[in-house]
Amino acid sequence: MQKNKSEADPEEQFCSNPDCPDYGKKDAGNIVKYGHDKNGKQRFWCNTCESAFVETKNTVFYNRELSEDQIIMVCKLLVEKNGVRAIERIMGIHRDTVSSVIEGLARHAREVTDFLIKNIGLTEVEVDEMWSFVKKNKRKLPKEARKQMDRAIAGST
Incomplete structure (x- = not known):
């Protein structure tokens, strides 16, 4: 069930950095698209703590060789x-x-x-x-x- 790259919505994402003041807050306006990783997964950037993460971070799909x-x-x-x-x-x-x-x-x-x-x-x-x-x-x-x-x-x- 590969996601279409256009489906990744920054408003549906939250910062995955537990030290970020906006950690876990959806639609806080701090997340923007930030390209794709080598596997084609959407990357995001948190403007609050200035860290990047991939759309599958904190899911069972993160960092897996399997599709x-x-x-x-x-x-x-x-x-x-x-x-x-x-x-x-x-x-x-x-x-x-x-x-x-x-x-x-x-x-x-x-x-x-x-x-x-x-x-x-x-x-x-x-x-x-x-x-x-x-x-x-x-x-x-x-x-x-x-x-x-x-x-x-x-x-x-």
Whole structure:
């Protein structure tokens, strides 16, 4: 699922530098497009802290040799209860690479859960119930809400 370069919107990005006063603030007017990296990913520049970052920073897709489509396929195969070796055979990628993607997914899922518990004040039971509800009702949501949810589950903002 390669993004079209014209889709990358500075207003949808936020500074990924935790030391920046505008860290985590979308549409603060501080982010501008800043060319592309060697893999064609859109780069951005924060005018506040004067640092550059790529559009996939802080996502499971960041700094990966696999394409976004391949990572998404690993996710789909995991959901279908395939093991690491089965995914290796199906996709023709080394099991260490598959394991690395799974570790990245787990890390992002833990970060979302930690955020909901520490910053929002939910209990672990409430977070579990929320994800169960979301999973059951995802198809009933508007297309844009499903898209945002998919991005959040992938670790993107």
